[in-house]
Amino acid sequence: MLDGKNIIGYNRTQRGKVTFKTINPILNRENETVFYEASKEEVEEAVKLAHHAAPFYAESGREVRAAFLRGIASEISALGDDLIGLYCSESGLPEGRAKGERARTIGQLELYAGLVEDGSYVQPSIDTAKPDRKPNPKVDLRKMMVPIGPVVVFGASNFPLAYSSAGGDTASALAAGCPVIVKGHPMHAGTGNMVSSAIAKAARNLNLPEGVFSHLNSKGHEVGEALVKHPQVKAVGFTGSHGGGRALFNIAASRKEPIPVFAEMGSVNPVILLPEILKKEKEKWAGTIAGSVTLGSGQFCTNPGILMGIKNQNLDLFSDLLSQEILKVVPSSMLHPDIADKFNKGKEQARLQKGTEVIAEHTQPVEANVGRPTILKVKASEFRENSKLHQEVFGPFSLLVECRDIEELERSVALIEGQLTASVIGTPEEMEGYDFLLRQLKDRVGRLIFNGVPTGVEVCASMHHGGPYPATTDSRFTAVGEDAINRWLRPVCFQNCPDSLLPPALQNANPLNLLRRLDGRLSHDKV
Numbered sequence: 001m002l003d004g005k006n007i008i009g010y011n012r013t014q015r016g017k018v019t020f021k022t023i024n025p026i027l028n029r030e031n032e033t034v035f036y037e038a039s040k041e042e043v044e045e046a047v048k049l050a051h052h053a054a055p056f057y058a059e060s061g062r063e064v065r066a067a068f069l070r071g072i073a074s075e076i077s078a079l080g081d082d083l084i085g086l087y088c089s090e091s092g093l094p095e096g097r098a099k100g101e102r103a104r105t106i107g108q109l110e111l112y113a114g115l116v117e118d119g120s121y122v123q124p125s126i127d128t129a130k131p132d133r134k135p136n137p138k139v140d141l142r143k144m145m146v147p148i149g150p151v152v153v154f155g156a157s158n159f160p161l162a163y164s165s166a167g168g169d170t171a172s173a174l175a176a177g178c179p180v181i182v183k184g185h186p187m188h189a190g191t192g193n194m195v196s197s198a199i200a201k202a203a204r205n206l207n208l209p210e211g212v213f214s215h216l217n218s219k220g221h222e223v224g225e226a227l228v229k230h231p232q233v234k235a236v237g238f239t240g241s242h243g244g245g246r247a248l249f250n251i252a253a254s255r256k257e258p259i260p261v262f263a264e265m266g267s268v269n270p271v272i273l274l275p276e277i278l279k280k281e282k283e284k285w286a287g288t289i290a291g292s293v294t295l296g297s298g299q300f301c302t303n304p305g306i307l308m309g310i311k312n313q314n315l316d317l318f319s320d321l322l323s324q325e326i327l328k329v330v331p332s333s334m335l336h337p338d339i340a341d342k343f344n345k346g347k348e349q350a351r352l353q354k355g356t357e358v359i360a361e362h363t364q365p366v367e368a369n370v371g372r373p374t375i376l377k378v379k380a381s382e383f384r385e386n387s388k389l390h391q392e393v394f395g396p397f398s399l400l401v402e403c404r405d406i407e408e409l410e411r412s413v414a415l416i417e418g419q420l421t422a423s424v425i426g427t428p429e430e431m432e433g434y435d436f437l438l439r440q441l442k443d444r445v446g447r448l449i450f451n452g453v454p455t456g457v458e459v460c461a462s463m464h465h466g467g468p469y470p471a472t473t474d475s476r477f478t479a480v481g482e483d484a485i486n487r488w489l490r491p492v493c494f495q496n497c498p499d500s501l502l503p504p505a506l507q508n509a510n511p512l513n514l515l516r517r518l519d520g521r522l523s524h525d526k527v
Contacts, residue, residue, distance in 0.1 A: 002193055007214055007215040008046045009214060010204055013036075019035060021033065022189050025091070025337060025340070026092045028337070031090065033193075038217055043230070049214065050179035050211045051149075054178070058177040066114070068206055069171060076198050077106060082194070083195070086191055090187065090189075090190055091188055092369065101159060101160070113175070119512055126142045126506060126518050139495055140495065141493060143491055143492065144491070145490065148235050150232060150234055151173040151178045152180075153182045154240065155185035160192070166195050179213065196213070196215035200213060228248055231257060235262070236259065237487070238261060239264045242392075249473050262472070267302065267420035269303065269419055269423070270308055270441075271424075272308050274426030275309070275430070289307065289325075290325035290328075293326070298394070303395075303397075303454070304453060309401075315402065323360035327373075331370045334370065334395060336369070337368070340370070340371060340395075346394065350389065351376060356389070358375075360375040375399075377399070379402050380408045384412055421445055424438065424448070444467075463480050464481070465480035508526055
């Protein structure tokens, strides 16, 4: 159902006075549906329902939560081509991307359903009592992870499905046992409205407590700020700009009861090009990197925004080949006029910096909101002295940094702030000679890639999508894969608790048949 209303528990409301519409960036005009921004009263109602639902949902069984996640996946699938058409009209992204992202969204829901059924995410640990231990007796201690409480999720502009209403943050929080309130992204409010209707339907089908999920519309900042400030909200998930993520982090930290904000705030994802491989494979890597820079009009948090190499003939030839490959790419629409405008301003600011040189840029006429792929080049000495050249330009853009030698390459890498990823392109033999550089990179990223580009994030247990600040607000956690559930859990220890009062995961009989750490060893045994 697409009606522009807020979804609060099982009700659809429109009590706010502020309205807005989404924009079709390809046609450069507004879409028809009117959306109603949530009022203060609607924010309060959504949080109150989530607060009351939290203890009941936290105690729901593994089968219930897994069925809920699979139910959401089924309801999203049932939306069919209506969802795909709406997605494309609000994002300017092609149908193939829309279907691929829908598949990823459904896959994430299935992944977390399986994790819930497995039960290992609660990390049960038991150290049994030893009353005869000398000189002091040992008490019985049992620990497990429990849901943190109501979570607010901010939809992302560049992933209307996989990082928004039913995306990874929502799916992992629901899997953990936390009610979720989504603050929908205004650029794809219709997609969020339709997907959230599917989530609400899945919840009602299972008779889950009202308030386990709500979705609020908002074009401005007021609704998001009110949600983060609310004392009954216990955690926040955010994917977006550094300014937005840092603002939410500051609000949460200034509360009487500070709460965690898990913000993923972008990255320039440096790619290091070592000399030997460019002698042999410069054509291959020019094409591969050009494809990564321009994928989805460069609107990925893992877009390779900085390329670094040692100045020589092969780097010059690579630069020429990269320019040729970039110019072969047909420029495409960006997600929204505001994003296209920020891209053009960011690109122009980089171009105006001392020492930069344009080596590739489309110059033919383009429609409104289309991003022109661009590559700049600069010497490492200028790069090191100018922090403006270290910043992300969100779109099909990258900066090639030319270093005199390995020492200058290492000094330049040392100035790079925390990133989601870094890539090293080189032969296995030459990488052994750059061990110090690899250690530098490992300290600055969450994912270190060898002979590959950063775009393309596999959703699995071994993936880490995070990194040191300012890429994220907490480098210990991932926003992708099974471990993303850990953001919405906290440990509780039970000391000398009677067995009948323990959660099933910690009871002597191990009724859930979980793999537990029992007196220091992993075991399915009973106590």
